[in-house]
Amino acid sequence: MPILVFSFLLVTTKVSIKLPDEVESQSYHTKLRRIDFLGSLTLVGAVGCLLLGLSLKSTEELPWSHIAVWGLLVASVVSGVLFILVESYWAPYPVMPMRLVTQRTPLAVSLSNFFGSAAAFSMIYNVPLYFSAVRLDSSTDAGLHLLPHSVAISTGSVFAGWVMRRTGKLYGLTLISCFLTIIAASFVAAWNENTAAFHLWVDVFPQGLGMASVITTTLIAMIASVGKEDLAVATGITYLFRTSGQVLGVALSGALLQTVLTHKLRQRITGPDAYELIETIRHSISVIPNLNDTLKKAAVDSYADALRVVFICQAAINVICFLCCLPIQENPLPSFGSSGTHEEQEAAYRKRQNSLLPSRSNSQDCESA
Template sequence: MQGVVNILYGAGAGLGGPLGGYIYDNFGWRSAFLVQLPLLVASAILITIHVNIVLPRAPLTLSQKLKKIDWLGSLTLVLFVSSLLAGFSLKATKDLAWADSRVWGPLSFSGLALSAFIFVEAKVSSVPVMPMRLLLSRTPLAVSLTNFFGSIVSFSILYNVPLYFMAVRLQTASGAGLHLVPSSISLSLGSVGAGWIMRRTGKYWALTIVGGAISLLGSVLMASWDRKRTSNGEFWFDIMFSGLGFASTLTSTLIAIIACVAREDMAVATGITYLFRTTGQVLGVSLSGTIFQAVLVSKLRETMPGPNSDKTIQAIRHDAGLVRLLEGAQREAAISSFAQALKVVFICQASLAVLTVVCALPIEERPLPGSHEEHDESHKRRENCKDNA
């Protein structure tokens, strides 16, 4: 089922790139966001009509249910993520120094908020949103970190690959978005393939490591891109490894955490992995954007010629599509600066892809629910109980 869901996710990601680029090219970037509103409304209507999950009735009043919500933990978590993003965003978009209070202030506050969140979850909350006893267990922690770093890498790729083709290869936004299609196709194949392999073998540990290694290969290939020597075929082919490996890893780690926790902890454990995954997705965009802008501004200031170079730099920093409109030495300086900045980002992605594989190594191999191994293990436990009796 997870594989089927990821097929639809991959199809949406594949269509979103070129469709969003086409809308941007013809109607402007605001329209690319406005067109999502009717789709979101339609999605909400379909969920309301078709999703009807009947939960066991709990003898709790509304007031008692509200008291079980981890309000303080949720608040400190939101403060941590939002202040962290604010610091990185101001650094990237406003070209502020790290010593500027508008940068280090939010970043410092995010550290305090994270400390408060951990304290609340460990010592204060009776029903924590992220139970420390579960998070600090071997497999849940390994799965969470694997999802976290893998999501950073994946969303950094989704954000920066179209930027590469717009600013370095001088393609339109719609043409740049098309380069995400191979990744979305491989994402669908990776998820379905991982599910099929686990169903046939009853194993997931080796699959997780292989998936992480495939994603690492994709990041390494992207880091080796050269605007003059890399062929068009390589640009289309290299990005497929990222989607294939990431989808395989997501599917296998979800099964891993389900297999390694008690039934009563499954909902909370999967919630923790999604928390780490979504946090990694957000940081993948913000961190890569911060690194990219820092290197880009430095390179542009070194190489951009002309009396109005500062205005040109500010313009192309915020709209990579303008690089195509430059001429002569200014265009060459812009293309070279974008290429160097994105290479640094891709190298950082590859480094985090290595961490993804390392974090997956401690995941425990357990018999999968319904597999032959689980039946054999259950039979052994019953035999041991008879012998002890």
């Protein structure tokens, strides 16, 4: 909270953007009408109902046939359909304009951000759990294993920006970065009791490096593929898909973990008090070190099996992210290998705009027809 308050004060006092006179002269009512309230509401409804339904299924162990579970999932689908309809036909200023999302590069960027963020945040959530529940490390030690990942995130963004600035290219860097995330997820999925300590610290590094680079390059790809009038909306779309992927990545991986974990615990732990013990292990890993050797091994092995399934799914999602990046177009970017000027950027922008004019005119002709 203090950091949030500090950021609010910093933006309020230091950020001053001069808006055009026609915007400044608009009334608050006119400005409020530009906010896509209905689209935002249906989007929140779709994601929220999905998360709540999965939570009831995995955490509360309600059956799929329970009205609360399938009712929420149906509500999620209905809200998602309504969101698309609102964005397509009713919202005057949609939060996700379909005319942009249906284009080749914006669609590829949006999907790659969604799946990449889902895999990245699933790893951030589940790697510390591996060290706490399987390696029985303290919470502090478990969190420290994410330190290389954090360093890689900052390094990856800066490195991607430097490469694009030097070469004016982003396509090859994007694919290589996606491949790094696949390698990292595969390494993590192969962890077992014999894995060397070196791998337990280093294997997460390519995930942070690759994902940070992908986020940076795909954002530039999105900006380079749209006109200047759509820059703000296009940037917002990338954050929309990215944050949706982050939320769903954590939620879906948690639901998958609990499903597999419950199944494995029921296979290994039996007896009159098995249900209560299984529920305790599922909801509090702090009890595992205090169990007897037999139950401790059963709990540790069950968590290891469940997390391995989650890590394998992360690798599969990273593969999907890689495939989504393939259609991204290599639009002209200014190269700053020796010197870069504002005029060079403007020249590249005009060149790209001219290349987009035929396709735009064709689409307008089709709409007129």
